[in-house]
Amino acid sequence: MTKNILNFHKETARIFAENLLQWFYKSKRALPFRETKNPYNIWISEIMAQQTQIDTLIPYYHRFVEAFPDVTALATAPEDKVLKLWEGLGYYSRAKNLHKAAKIIHEEYDGIFPDHYDALIKLPGIGPYTGGAIASIAFKEKVPAIDGNVLRVISRFNNYSGDIADVKVKKAITDWVAQAIPDAPGDFNEGLMELGALVCTPTNPKCMICPERDICEAFKEGMTNQLPIKSKKQRQKKLEMEVGIIDMGGALYLVQRPEKGLLSGLWSFPIIEEEKTKPGNAIRQTLKTVFPDLPEGKVIGNSKHVFSHVIWNMTVYYFEIDPVMAAEAPEKYGDAQAAFKDREQLAAVALPTAFSKLLALL
Ligand code: SF4
Structure with missing residues (x-):
């Protein structure tokens, strides 16, 4: 029988922590960011790890900290360069928040990382989990860092049937962990x-x-296989989208996305939701406002991109135009900046994966 109330027993928690630490010191993976207690490096790695597998992020982490070895280097870098080094990791708001937070630390804290949880969680992009991880690992503050892994372990360890998608249950688990933290808070949180x-x-926990x-x-x-209980998230909304790739002698037409919403502020190919009754019409009519003599164009393929709340099913339309038509085009696409980029310029732009993978269709 599972329990629907999470009780805390001091002695059980003490043994739990002791077992965990012994195991962690013996079995932890050798990861580059574990070689340091520098809050900057821990911060970068924790933000990268939020939506990305550890194996995938390691080369990104190396490149990022090599380009920006400390807060000041990151704070004073142009945003384009920061986004370029993030290219392929997705969820670009993480990179933008890193940049914003670095500027705040540079300007308001003289480049010195705030050394406690309450100050950390006021920075853009640092929530309770990341704040807890940095504060406990870098500054040995006894605060929990609760991610999905921790919710699962604690729920199973206590045979607790609370729904871990429920904020009250998360709070109960957070309180349990907060009371269980021993004198090595960073190692304990990392161990969990x-x-x-x-x-x-x-699935299939390795209990043995x-x-x-x-x-x-x-x-x-x-x-063990019935826990944790987690109510299903709302299903992602599926959108049928039309993408227009305009090619002028190898240079491709890019537009900057709006400052709010999905992939905000990043470069992309023009994209618009399909009109159900007239496929191809929406993108063509929109592009004709900028290129009135746009040729017919053709469909060169389809691509799907999954975001956290939305799935784009993209049909890609290709239009070849001549330099005269390109020269007559305004520098704006609606309210957005727009420009032709040759392959070299394209390589310097942070083109989100949803769009960069379409280059393979050309
Ligand atoms: S791996 Fe098995 S024994 Fe270990 S905490 Fe998870 S459910 Fe319990």
């Missing part, structure tokens, strides 16, 4: 996440090699 990533995995097996309630009750 590592246990969730390597042993107490979402788990350091907590002897005192794990879900293991005792045979409930």
Whole structure:
């Protein structure tokens, strides 16, 4: 039987923490950002890890900290350069917030990283999880860092049936962890996440090699595969989109996306939602406001891109135009900046993956 109330027992939590730390010191993965307690490096790695697998982010992490070795280097870099180094990681708001927060630390804290949780979570892009991770790992502050891994481990360890998508349940688990934190808060928080990533995995947890097996309630009750309880997220909305690629002798027409919303402020190919009754009409009519003599064009392929709340099913239309038509085009696309970019210029632009993968269709 699972429990619907999460109780805290001091002695059980003490043994849990002891087992966890012993296991973590022996079994942790050697990751580049674990070689340092520098809050800047921990911050970059934690932000990158939010929506990205560890193996994928490692080369990005190396490139990023090589280009921007400290807060000041990041704060004083042009945004284009920051976004370019983020290209391929997706969720660009993370990179923009890193840049904004670096500027605040540079200007308001003389480039010195705030050394406590309450100040950290006031910075753009740093929420309770990231603030907890930085504060505990870099500054040994006894604060929890609760991610999906931790919710799962604690829910199973306590055989607790609370829905981990529910804020009240998250709060109960956060309180449990906060009380369980021993004198090595950073190692404890990292150990919890590592246990969730390597042993107490979402499916088929490896209980036989788990350091907590002897005192794990879900293991005792045979409930490991039933927990945690998590109510389903709303399904992503599917949108049929039309993309227009305009090619002028190898240079492609890019437009800057609006400052708010999906992929805000980034360069993209013109894109618009399809008119259900007349496929191809929406993109063609929109492009004709800039290129009145636009030729017919052709469909060169389809592509799907999945964001957290939306799925774009894109039909890609290709138009070849001559330099005269390009020269007559205004520099604006509606209210947005627009420009032709040759392949070299294109390589210097942070083109989101949703669009860069369309280059393979050309
Ligand atoms: S014994 Fe199994 S269910 Fe319990 S914490 Fe370990 S891996 Fe997770």
